[in-house]
Amino acid sequence: MEFETIVGLEVHVELKTESKIFCSCPTRFGGAPNAHICEVCAGLPGALPRLNKKVLDYAVMTSLALHCEVTKKSRFDRKNYFYPDLPKGYQISQLYAPIGRNGYMDIDVRPEAGRSPGEASSDASKKRIRIHELHMEDDAGKLIHDEAENSTKIDFSRCGVPLLEIVTEPDFRSDEEVTAFLSELRTMLKFIGVSDCKMQEGSLRADVNLSVRPIGETALGTRTEMKNLSSFRAVSKAIGYEAKRQWEIVRCGGTIDRETRRWDEEKEMSFSMRKKEDAAEYKYFPEPDLPVLRITDEKIDELRSVLPELPQEKRKRYIEELHLPEYDAGILTANKEITVLFEKTAEICGDPKDASNWIMVDLMKLLNDTSTLPEDLKIREDSLGEIIVMFKEGKVSRAAGKELLRAAFAEGAVPKEYADAKDLWLITDRGSLEEAVGKILGNNGKARDEYLAGKTKNFQFLLGQAMRETKGKADPALLRSVLEEKLAQLSHDKTDKM
Amino acid sequence: MEKEPILSMTALELAQAIRKKKVTSVEAVRAIFRNIDEHEYERHAYVAFWKEEALSEALACDALVDKYNAGNTEISELPPLLGVPVAIKDNLLLSGKTASCGSKMLENYIPPYTASCVEKLEKAGAVIIGRTNMDEFGMGVSTEHSYFGATSHPMDIDRVPGGSSGGSAAAVASLEAFAALGTDTGGSIRQPAAFCGLFGLRPTYGSVSRHGLVAFASSMDTAGPIARSSADAAALFNIVMGPDPKDQTSVSSPRVDISAMESYSVEGKRIGIPKQLLSDEGDVRLSEEVAESLQKAKVLLQEKGAIIEEVDMPILSYAVPVYYILSSAEASSNLSRYDGIRYGYRAEDAADLHDLYTKTRSEGFGLEVKRRILLGNYVLSSEHFEDIYRKAEKARDLVRKAFEEVFSKFDLLLSPTSPVTAPKKGEIADDPLIAYASDLCTVPASLAGIPAVSIPFGEDRNGLPIGLQLMGPRFGEQEILGAARFFEKNGEGGGD
Numbered sequence: 001m002e003f004e005t006i007v008g009l010e011v012h013v014e015l016k017t018e019s020k021i022f023c024s025c026p027t028r029f030g031g032a033p034n035a036h037i038c039e040v041c042a043g044l045p046g047a048l049p050r051l052n053k054k055v056l057d058y059a060v061m062t063s064l065a066l067h068c069e070v071t072k073k074s075r076f077d078r079k080n081y082f083y084p085d086l087p088k089g090y091q092i093s094q095l096y097a098p099i100g101r102n103g104y105m106d107i108d109v110r111p112e113a114g115r116s117p118g119e120a121s122s123d124a125s126k127k128r129i130r131i132h133e134l135h136m137e138d139d140a141g142k143l144i145h146d147e148a149e150n151s152t153k154i155d156f157s158r159c160g161v162p163l164l165e166i167v168t169e170p171d172f173r174s175d176e177e178v179t180a181f182l183s184e185l186r187t188m189l190k191f192i193g194v195s196d197c198k199m200q201e202g203s204l205r206a207d208v209n210l211s212v213r214p215i216g217e218t219a220l221g222t223r224t225e226m227k228n229l230s231s232f233r234a235v236s237k238a239i240g241y242e243a244k245r246q247w248e249i250v251r252c253g254g255t256i257d258r259e260t261r262r263w264d265e266e267k268e269m270s271f272s273m274r275k276k277e278d279a280a281e282y283k284y285f286p287e288p289d290l291p292v293l294r295i296t297d298e299k300i301d302e303l304r305s306v307l308p309e310l311p312q313e314k315r316k317r318y319i320e321e322l323h324l325p326e327y328d329a330g331i332l333t334a335n336k337e338i339t340v341l342f343e344k345t346a347e348i349c350g351d352p353k354d355a356s357n358w359i360m361v362d363l364m365k366l367l368n369d370t371s372t373l374p375e376d377l378k379i380r381e382d383s384l385g386e387i388i389v390m391f392k393e394g395k396v397s398r399a400a401g402k403e404l405l406r407a408a409f410a411e412g413a414v415p416k417e418y419a420d421a422k423d424l425w426l427i428t429d430r431g432s433l434e435e436a437v438g439k440i441l442g443n444n445g446k447a448r449d450e451y452l453a454g455k456t457k458n459f460q461f462l463l464g465q466a467m468r469e470t471k472g473k474a475d476p477a478l479l480r481s482v483l484e485e486k487l488a489q490l491s492h493d494k495t496d497k498m
Numbered sequence: 499m500e501k502e503p504i505l506s507m508t509a510l511e512l513a514q515a516i517r518k519k520k521v522t523s524v525e526a527v528r529a530i531f532r533n534i535d536e537h538e539y540e541r542h543a544y545v546a547f548w549k550e551e552a553l554s555e556a557l558a559c560d561a562l563v564d565k566y567n568a569g570n571t572e573i574s575e576l577p578p579l580l581g582v583p584v585a586i587k588d589n590l591l592l593s594g595k596t597a598s599c600g601s602k603m604l605e606n607y608i609p610p611y612t613a614s615c616v617e618k619l620e621k622a623g624a625v626i627i628g629r630t631n632m633d634e635f636g637m638g639v640s641t642e643h644s645y646f647g648a649t650s651h652p653m654d655i656d657r658v659p660g661g662s663s664g665g666s667a668a669a670v671a672s673l674e675a676f677a678a679l680g681t682d683t684g685g686s687i688r689q690p691a692a693f694c695g696l697f698g699l700r701p702t703y704g705s706v707s708r709h710g711l712v713a714f715a716s717s718m719d720t721a722g723p724i725a726r727s728s729a730d731a732a733a734l735f736n737i738v739m740g741p742d743p744k745d746q747t748s749v750s751s752p753r754v755d756i757s758a759m760e761s762y763s764v765e766g767k768r769i770g771i772p773k774q775l776l777s778d779e780g781d782v783r784l785s786e787e788v789a790e791s792l793q794k795a796k797v798l799l800q801e802k803g804a805i806i807e808e809v810d811m812p813i814l815s816y817a818v819p820v821y822y823i824l825s826s827a828e829a830s831s832n833l834s835r836y837d838g839i840r841y842g843y844r845a846e847d848a849a850d851l852h853d854l855y856t857k858t859r860s861e862g863f864g865l866e867v868k869r870r871i872l873l874g875n876y877v878l879s880s881e882h883f884e885d886i887y888r889k890a891e892k893a894r895d896l897v898r899k900a901f902e903e904v905f906s907k908f909d910l911l912l913s914p915t916s917p918v919t920a921p922k923k924g925e926i927a928d929d930p931l932i933a934y935a936s937d938l939c940t941v942p943a944s945l946a947g948i949p950a951v952s953i954p955f956g957e958d959r960n961g962l963p964i965g966l967q968l969m970g971p972r973f974g975e976q977e978i979l980g981a982a983r984f985f986e987k988n989g990e991g992g993g994d
Contacts, residue, residue: 039611043835045604045712046591046613050746080831080878082855089834154839283878285887288716288828291746 001251002215005243006223007178007208008132008170011185012163013195014139014203015058020160021138022049022092027162033144033155041138041160043087048289049138051076055162056099056293058194059136060303062164063100065192065310066131072295074099076136076287084154085141093137093165095284099293100134105188106312107180108330129181130169137163164194170209170220175239179232182206183334187311190375191336199231206235211256212246221246222256226270228263238263242270314339322352328360335374341381348385349392358384362402366409383408386415394475400424426475433482436469441486452491459487502529505673508727509582509734512676513623516581517563523556523581526676527625530583534674542649543659543668543675545588546596547628555625556581578733580623585675587666588629589636590616590721591710599712600632600644600662603836603843603862613710614745615679615721615738622737627675630665634864635833636683636714638662639936641690642927643866650923652694653962657920658927660690666724667694677725677734681711683718684821685915685940688952691724692915692965695954697731697982698724700940702972703947705751706735707742713832715825716747718944728982731951732756735975751973762980765803767909771796774814775913775942781935784917791956791964792914798988799912809904809911813896814942820897821941822934823877823890829867830874836862869930894945901946905971910981913939915952915965939967949975953982 020027023040039047063070074097078090106126141156166185172178186197186204197204206229211221226242229235246256261270309317311333318329332342338359345355363384367374384405391401396419403424407413419425427433441448444465451458466479504512504521515521531549538544559581566573586592589599591609598604612620620626633643641649641664649664651657652671659668663680667690670678680687682700691698699722706721713719723734732754741750771792777784796806838844838858845857863871877886904911916936926933943950949972952965966985970978 039609042840044609044611044841045597045599045607045835046589046609046611046708046710048709048745048747050744078831080834082834082837084837084839084851087835087840089837090831281879283831283875283880283883285827285831285878285883286891289713289747 003212003243003247003250004173004215005210005212005239006170006220007172007210007239008223009166009168009172009178009181010207010209011166011168011182012205012207013062013166013189013197015055015162015164015194016196016203017052017054017058017162019052021052021055021136021162022160025160029157031157033153034157036157037159041087042156043089043159049092049287051290051293052162055136056295057303058162058192059099059134059164060295060300061192061307062166062189062194063103063134064300064304064307065188066100066103066105066134066166068100068103068131068134070295070300071097071099071101073097074293074295076290077284078287080283083140084152085143085156085159087141087156087159091137091140092287092290094135096286098133098135100131103131103134104128105131105181105184107177107184109177109180127171127177129171129177132167132169134164134166137165139163170211170223175236178208178239179236182232182235184311187334187336191308191310193308202230205229208235208239208242210239210242210246212243212250221250222258224256224258225260226263227260227273228265230265234263234265237268238270241268245270311339318352322346324352324356328356331360331364332356337374337377341377341379341384344381345385345388348382349388351388354388354392355385358388358405362405363409366406378410378412379405379408380412380414383413383415390415390419394428394477395426396424397426397472397476400426423473425473427470427473428475428478430478430482433466433470433474433479434486436474437466437479437482437486440465440469441490448487448490451487452494459483462487501533501673504529505533507676509579509584509676509725509730510727513579513582516559517566517576519563519567523559523563523583523625524553526581527552527556527583527627530627530674530676533672537672538674540650540655541652541668541672541674542647543630543665543672544585544628545598545600545631545644545646545665548595548626552583552625552627556583559623559625577621577623578737579619582624582676583627584619584624585628585630585666585669585678586616586619586626587663587678587680588632589681589712589714590629590679591712592616592626592629595629597629597712598645599636600634600646601863601867602645604712605645605843607842609710611710613721614707614742616710618738618740619679619734630663630669630675630678630680632665633662633686634867635712635829636662636681636686636719637829637866637870638927639685639689639933640921640923640927641665641668642923643864645864648923651920651962654920654960657922657962658693660693660916660920662686662690663698663724664690667691667696667698670694670696670724670726677723677730679721679734679738680724681714681719681721682944683714683720683825684937684944687720687722687724688915688940688950688965688967689937691952692954692967693920693963695957695963695965696724696726696952697728697954697986698722698952698965699731699735699975699979700943700950701735701739701975702749702751702949704747704749705739705949705973705975707740707745707748709742709744713828715828716832717828718825718947728759728951728953728979728986729756731982732759732975732979735979752976754975754979758976759980759983762984763802764799764981764984767799767804767981768907769799769804769806769910769912770809770904770908771806771912772811772814772904772942773808774811774817775939777917777935777938781932782917782938784914785919785958787956787958788914788917788919788964792912792966795912795955795966795985798985802984802988806912807908809908811900811904811942813893813900816893817897817942817945818934818938820890820893821937821945822873823886824894824945826870826874827878827887828874830871830878833863833867833871838862866930897942897945898947901942901948901969901971905974909970909977910974911969913967913969915939915967919958919960919962919964943967943969948972949978951978951982953985955985
């Protein structure tokens with residue numbers, strides 16, 4: 001019997017606002033433990049939360065980007081539970097009126113992959129993942145276990161860091177779909193500029209809800225929730241492991257426990273954290289310390305208008321308007337930094353295809369060779385465009401162009417300055433080329449005469465000699481034409497003499 | 499009781515006398531502390547005093563008056579309560595001073611910041627002399643539920659002063675403070691003010707910042723004055739009110755014009771008496787004497803040209819259970835932070851984390867607080883959230899609407915503050931149902947977020963004060979304080 005895996009995600013995204021969600025403490029990490037706390041985020045008696053408006057703006061922008069309905073009358077709710085990293089004894093979250101609902105995001109899938117039950121997208125290579133809701137909440141602190149002292153210490157600095165939780169419908173059928181979604185989501189959030197989305201650093205965290213069922217079955221099986229997934233690879237491995245584990249049980253006639261499981265990245269196995277019957281009763285109720293959030297149509301329009309062009313829209317435009325191949329468009333829009341560089345480069349050099357080629361071939365190689373992330377690019381926005389123009393105008397060779405790119409990439413060098421300093425310019429002055437050609441024709445009398453006598457293959461040799469004479473810096477086309485001209489002239493002179 | 503003349507002044511009279519150099523702030527503080535030294539042991543209005551600081555502040559106040567009188571142009575105006583000794587309830591924070599909320603849990607808790615309303619009081623020149631006793635976390639109607647022991651009624655040490663701001667009321671009535679701040683969630687300013695013969699104002703919800711008021715039920719908690727006169731109550735309200743960026747539920751509200759209160763006339767005013775607040779059945783019935791007092795007030799108003807009508811507000815029959823469901827739900831969450839991890843009481847010998855929580859909270863909280871936490875958890879449990887909490891929330895909306903409707907026809911509502919006068923110690927604290935039922939008259943305004951003031955009007959056969967309550971629409975402080983001034987001028991029984 002064949003089975004299928006059904007996955008839904010709960011993605012937590014740390015927003016990169018300057019200050020925390022309910023107080024003015026900075027969100028930046030670093031400093032001693034508990035360096036960034038006040039009475040509000042440390043939950044002292046008498047302290048009240050006050051919503052950072054930026055968080056609301058970011059949440060609405062993200063809702064819009066995910067095609068969600070924005071809740072006009074939204075509010076916060078308290079999620080009550082006891083844990084030492086939670087100083088208030090409750091998390092301020094949204095249950096009853098989350099800021100965004102009923103959205104979707106399309107992901108690229110292999111054509112053979114199944115696409116039920118998400119609604120079929122118009123494009124056959126796309127699959128639509130439905131977004132159940134998007135809500136705002138505050139993060140908790142961190143427990144630090146000190147093995148040596150056999151004690152646990154608490155750092156509350158992370159308390160109050162703003163989070164968005166994005167909950168999908170159970171629309172995924174494979175780990176590839178899940179990673180495709182996460183990668184698309186990450187790109188999108190970085191484009192909007194609301195989060196760094198660094199999974200290793202915990203600014204993007206995904207919990208996986210997974211169940212299995214025999215193919216053809218329509219009812220959902222019992223699901224488990226997996227936590228502690230800190231990389232795409234972990235997500236992928238964990239889904240594979242958990243699907244297999246569940247299917248083994250189901251196949252043998254067993255039942256799946258509704259439970260929360262923790263993924264152990266080293267052992268590549270998941271372990272039960274708590275059963276459903278132990279699951280906390282969160283006693284959600286409306287947060288009385290914060291007023292209802294009324295979001296007007298004007299505000300929504302205003303935030304929509306400041307949303308940047310999103311990766312999927314860019315991809316479409318690159319293909320339809322810039323006539324780039326789909327493959328190029330996909331790679332160029334995978335990172336915000338790359339699209340910025342690409343668009344500037346295309347603008348300067350006037351040819352999107354050239355811009356794309358240099359990025360896809362030369363820049364990508366540099367990124368790969370040096371294991372650099374696109375967000376850490378040092379190259380100035382206009383450098384690559386300038387290099388391409390220099391090359392196309394014959395002012396530098398292809399090799400020099402690559403060297404300029406390397407320098408711009410490695411140290412942010414300005415191409416023209418670098419070309420001056422390293423004397424990378426091609427010789428385009430006809431006079432000096434004529435001089436060089438004259439010199440080598442004089443020094444290579446034998447080869448010259450043989451050429452004039454009809455041994456035309458000597459031309460390449462003479463051209464090489466001329467290039468060497470200019471230390472390789474001659475504009476090759478110009479040099480060729482000077483040599484041809486000179487030889488033709490000699491040939492003519494010779495005929496005249498006869 | 500022999501008393502020094504200075505002690506019987508109102509806060510505004512004292513402020514006036516100090517700025518005119520008829521008395522000094524130091525004299526006032528010394529007189530207060532003489533009285534405290536002599537009687538406090540049997541009254542127990544305070545949990546702590548700050549005598550040394552109070553005296554040095556008083557000295558500074560007097561120096562400022564001298565400077566001002568000497569024509570120092572750097573001082574454009576003297577603050578309104580300069581040099582006046584006032585007390586604050588034990589749940590209002592003053593940076594560096596223990597605030598224990600009447601609880602073992604916070605017995606040694608020292609806050610690192612000051613409540614906005616206390617800061618405003620300090621800016622107004624008041625000399626804060628101590629923190630007053632209260633029912634633990636504001637939960638109680640008698641100040642018997644304090645970890646630090648009960649407070650006595652100023653006139654009879656066998657009786658309670660009311661609660662939860664019983665310490666504040668007892669201090670003001672016993673001449674141990676010229677005025678005090680209390681907090682009112684379901685009646686905790688108004689009811690002790692009524693029992694002690696004082697003016698207690700619960701302001702419009704949101705008009706006084708809650709920043710630094712240790713939460714009991716966030717959607718109803720309100721700080722406000724307990725005072726000897728309607729003018730003092732108005733002056734204190736004007737000082738502590740105002741929007742605060744640190745409390746997003748705070749709102750801007752109009753100041754009360756104290757001189758306009760003086761000329762307030764009831765002629766032509768439409769005043770309603772909600773029928774549902776005249777309880778003649780159940781655990782707590784309206785006492786004959788309180789009913790008589792209300793009747794006298796009605797006659798007085800009619801004589802002066804007011805139109806009095808009994809109004810039917812059926813939803814108010816549910817006010818008490820609705821109040822206890824919602825306030826306990828919020829309290830159960832607000833009090834979660836007292837877990838023994840970061841500050842406050844921590845149980846010893848806990849086996850593990852769960853045991854630490856259980857022991858800390860079992861030992862650190864008193865019986866009444868635990869009862870409310872249990873009730874709150876019950877109504878918020880997924881099993882009961884829809885059929886209890888949500889229903890109560892809807893009923894609260896109906897209460898709000900009922901008041902809105904009534905205030906479209908009436909200028910004011912009049913009722914008793916409490917169905918009875920100050921009971922004996924032990925009479926109500928031991929039976930929660932009786933205690934809860936006694937909140938009948940005060941919880942409606944709490945649910946609706948409207949302002950209400952308790953005024954002294956008459957006394958019972960034991961000479962214990964009777965309090966009447968005036969309720970107005972949101973931001974109706976001017977109206978209800980004007981009417982309070984009317985009753986103050988016309989005395990009990992009409993013009994004695």
